[in-house]
Amino acid sequence: MGRRNMSSVSSQDEKAGQAVKRRYLPRELRIKAHDMVIRLRLQGMSYNKIIYEVYIALGVRLSKSHISYYVRGLHNPRNGIYISSLECLMPSEDLAFVIGAVIGDGTTKRTKSGDFVMMFRVKDKEFAEEFSKRIANVLGRQALKPRVLKDGRWAIEIKSKILYELLKKPIDIERIRPFVEHCEKCVGAFIRGFFDAEGIVRKDGTMTVVNTDFNLLLYVRDLLRKINVETTSEPKLHTPAGTSVRGRNGKVYKTRKDLYYLQIRKSSNENFYDMVGFTIDRKRKRLEEYLRRRKSRPASTTPIFSLFTPHLFFENNSILKIYLKSSKAL
Numbered sequence: 001m002g003r004r005n006m007s008s009v010s011s012q013d014e015k016a017g018q019a020v021k022r023r024y025l026p027r028e029l030r031i032k033a034h035d036m037v038i039r040l041r042l043q044g045m046s047y048n049k050i051i052y053e054v055y056i057a058l059g060v061r062l063s064k065s066h067i068s069y070y071v072r073g074l075h076n077p078r079n080g081i082y083i084s085s086l087e088c089l090m091p092s093e094d095l096a097f098v099i100g101a102v103i104g105d106g107t108t109k110r111t112k113s114g115d116f117v118m119m120f121r122v123k124d125k126e127f128a129e130e131f132s133k134r135i136a137n138v139l140g141r142q143a144l145k146p147r148v149l150k151d152g153r154w155a156i157e158i159k160s161k162i163l164y165e166l167l168k169k170p171i172d173i174e175r176i177r178p179f180v181e182h183c184e185k186c187v188g189a190f191i192r193g194f195f196d197a198e199g200i201v202r203k204d205g206t207m208t209v210v211n212t213d214f215n216l217l218l219y220v221r222d223l224l225r226k227i228n229v230e231t232t233s234e235p236k237l238h239t240p241a242g243t244s245v246r247g248r249n250g251k252v253y254k255t256r257k258d259l260y261y262l263q264i265r266k267s268s269n270e271n272f273y274d275m276v277g278f279t280i281d282r283k284r285k286r287l288e289e290y291l292r293r294r295k296s297r298p299a300s301t302t303p304i305f306s307l308f309t310p311h312l313f314f315e316n317n318s319i320l321k322i323y324l325k326s327s328k329a330l
Contacts, residue, residue, distance in 0.1 A: 047064050
């Protein structure tokens with residue numbers, strides 16, 4: 001459609017525009033209009049000119065009140081309970097965390113009634129609460145209160161077609177990549193959600209993460225390297241398929257898939273703590289205790305000899321500390 005002056009817009013066009021305005025426009029179209037309004041207003045364009053430009057570009061006639069609400073931040077079509085497509089889903093730390101958490105502890109399904117449901121069940125209440133808060137931020141909804149299940153786990157259930165498409169398994173790494181690798185903070189948030197779900201921290205400082213998806217663990221390894229956290233060279237087999245294991249309910253069952261693990265090098269534990277961390281208290285505290293113990297130990301490096309530090313000599317398998325006198329006495 002070619003450019004036209006405001007005066008050239010016919011009354012017929014105006015009536016058509018009013019008819020369009022009265023209809024409930026698709027959210028994706030309203031988002032495009034919103035973003036265009038903000039961009040044009042930042043360029044110093046008047047309300048009347050913005051209304052004209054949006055109409056020419058999108059076929060939508062906005063009112064001055066629409067423009068005012070958008071410009072003042074009183075309304076944003078991205079807020080709400082529905083996001084129409086992946087293109088309308090904005091990268092954020094909250095979304096990256098949700099992706100990592102769902103990959104680890106979440107399941108997705110489409111019900112017989114046609115609903116798209118994401119279920120999240122974990123044993124740590126603070127993890128469930130953090131997940132609820134972050135997914136509410138992503139979807140523009142009020143955070144749900146986690147409910148406790150009979151087995152003691154905490155559960156959150158969300159209906160969202162777009163998150164179902166994004167996170168249905170097997171996970172499509174290329175589909176989640178733009179949201180995970182948007183920035184360094186998003187990378188850290190994704191890893192945090194994933195390690196909250198699948199990570200293990202032992203008292204000796206050993207940290208591992210387990211999953212049945214070998215390629216996913218390779219992807220996690222590469223992300224960790226981007227934030228200077230080193231791991232084992234590649235995922236290793238943890239539990240072969242067909243192994244008998246005892247479940248939470250006490251029943252014994254056989255694993256259907258191979259289970260792999262990736263281990264963080266202890267020399268990178270502090271970097272992991274600084275760049276990623278844990279939401280789950282018991283995991284965070286165990287890592288903090290290890291780092292505290294490690295820092296309290298004397299350095300194992302060879303001392304630097306100087307006039308102002310003790311020299312260490314080995315004699316008859318004993319260590320003799322010989323302190324030199326101060327420079328004034330020399």
